Amino acid sequence: MPANDIRSRLGLRPVINVSGTMTSLGASIVVPPAVEAVSAILSEFVELGDLHRKASAVIANLTGAEAGFITASCSAAISLAVAAAMTGADLAAIERLPDTTGLKNEVIIQSGHMVSYGAPVEQAIRLAGAKVVAIGQATSASAYHLAGAITDRTAAAVYVVSHHVVDYAQIPLRIFAKVAHERGIPVIVDAASEYDLQGFLADGADLVLYSGHKFLGGPTSGIVAGPKELVRNVYLQNRGIGRGMKVGKEGIVGTLAALQAWKTRDHDGIRARERKALDYWVMALDGKAGVKAVIVPDPTNNPLDRLQVFVDPQEARITAWDLADRLAAGDCPVIVRDHEVEHGYFFLDPCNLHPDEEDTVAARLTEELEQARKSNLPIATPFEDRLLAKEAAILQWPD
Numbered sequence: 001m002p003a004n005d006i007r008s009r010l011g012l013r014p015v016i017n018v019s020g021t022m023t024s025l026g027a028s029i030v031v032p033p034a035v036e037a038v039s040a041i042l043s044e045f046v047e048l049g050d051l052h053r054k055a056s057a058v059i060a061n062l063t064g065a066e067a068g069f070i071t072a073s074c075s076a077a078i079s080l081a082v083a084a085a086m087t088g089a090d091l092a093a094i095e096r097l098p099d100t101t102g103l104k105n106e107v108i109i110q111s112g113h114m115v116s117y118g119a120p121v122e123q124a125i126r127l128a129g130a131k132v133v134a135i136g137q138a139t140s141a142s143a144y145h146l147a148g149a150i151t152d153r154t155a156a157a158v159y160v161v162s163h164h165v166v167d168y169a170q171i172p173l174r175i176f177a178k179v180a181h182e183r184g185i186p187v188i189v190d191a192a193s194e195y196d197l198q199g200f201l202a203d204g205a206d207l208v209l210y211s212g213h214k215f216l217g218g219p220t221s222g223i224v225a226g227p228k229e230l231v232r233n234v235y236l237q238n239r240g241i242g243r244g245m246k247v248g249k250e251g252i253v254g255t256l257a258a259l260q261a262w263k264t265r266d267h268d269g270i271r272a273r274e275r276k277a278l279d280y281w282v283m284a285l286d287g288k289a290g291v292k293a294v295i296v297p298d299p300t301n302n303p304l305d306r307l308q309v310f311v312d313p314q315e316a317r318i319t320a321w322d323l324a325d326r327l328a329a330g331d332c333p334v335i336v337r338d339h340e341v342e343h344g345y346f347f348l349d350p351c352n353l354h355p356d357e358e359d360t361v362a363a364r365l366t367e368e369l370e371q372a373r374k375s376n377l378p379i380a381t382p383f384e385d386r387l388l389a390k391e392a393a394i395l396q397w398p399d
């Protein structure tokens with residue numbers, strides 16, 4: 001870490017992120033054109049409505065939609081899209097939210113899509129004043145569940161595309177949209193982390209929502225794309241509940257720059273670089289006792305692979321979660337993707353590496369695995385203890 005690294009000035013640890021685009025770690029590496037754009041606008045005035053018009057055109061160009069809108073986050077975009085579905089362009093209704101008296105206010109979502117991305121997706125719906133109508137069961141939903149839940153109070157249906165959602169026996173988007181459209185219900189697709197900027201609209205989404213700070217490498221923001229009238233109704237929420245979720249000039253120009261950079265990004269080159277890191281880690285772990293590493297594709301078919309690292313606690317003398325925790329400790333923290341670690345594996349995500357950081361990741365893995373092999377007792381914190389400790393830690397902030 002260079003001496004002038006802002007993290008050392010603030011007394012913060014220089015995190016190496018092999019976890020993914022996590023809000024809790026600072027999301028992603030913002031691409032240089034976005035960094036420049038943010039810096040260039042910060043000291044200037046600009047007519048924000050016009051800036052939003054420019055943004056709309058750029059989003060339209062990339063997504064093939066008629067219009068687009070940039071908001072504070074994808075989570076904000078869910079709330080505002082739901083709000084728009086309820087209020088339309090009724091300015092008085094927009095100011096009355098979250099009071100939905102007199103409006104259609106039911107929003108349908110599959111139970112298997114009611115996930116947490118750090119906060120519950122259904123809360124982002126309720127935040128607008130809407131009532132969540134869950135359909136099906138966590139592990140199965142059918143078109144008839146959707147058809148049967150639509151009433152004259154239905155304002156919208158929300159569909160989540162994510163590795164978080166249950167990945168089997170859910171209603172495919174095309175069928176979901178067909179059933180909703182037959183009854184005139186707009187479909188809002190939360191595609192926060194998905195690289196595909198056109199496919200969901202093609203499959204029947206009316207509004208599609210993305211995060212600006214994930215794969216795109218923009219500043220913290222959300223992106224809405226869809227038909228002009230619907231997007232306008234989302235934009236109009238800035239006069240109501242959107243005020244507290246507003247994006248500033250820097251967020252808009254930064255996201256615009258990231259979107260434009262996406263068009264000319266060397267996607268193949270980036271993929272090849274990521275593959276090199278994965279291959280390097282496979283080599284570094286090869287022959288390590290109790291460790292098996294497999295390159296696996298992204299579960300929602302984003303053009304991206306990760307390394308799945310299985311740890312046999314008998315052989316390796318350490319559990320997968322203890323290894324993850326040890327890697328995350330100390331002066332050179334390596335944060336792995338450990339959301340399923342109770343199964344005895346974690347992932348290494350190569351998307352957010354600075355040059356040469358793959359070496360440090362490999363060195364830290366080797367170091368911790370060799371130490372574990374030398375320890376007298378196996379390093380095996382009961383998983384329940386780790387769970388409860390993590391839960392207790394939430395309430396410790398700011399200490």
Ligand SMILES: *Cc1c(COP(=O)(O)O)cnc(C)c1O
Pocket residue numbers: 023072073074075076117160161162164190191192193210211212221222
């Ligand atoms: C990350 C994520 C969100 C939230 O996006 P933010 O832009 O961080 O608010 C919503 N939905 C899904 C599926 C996500 O992965």
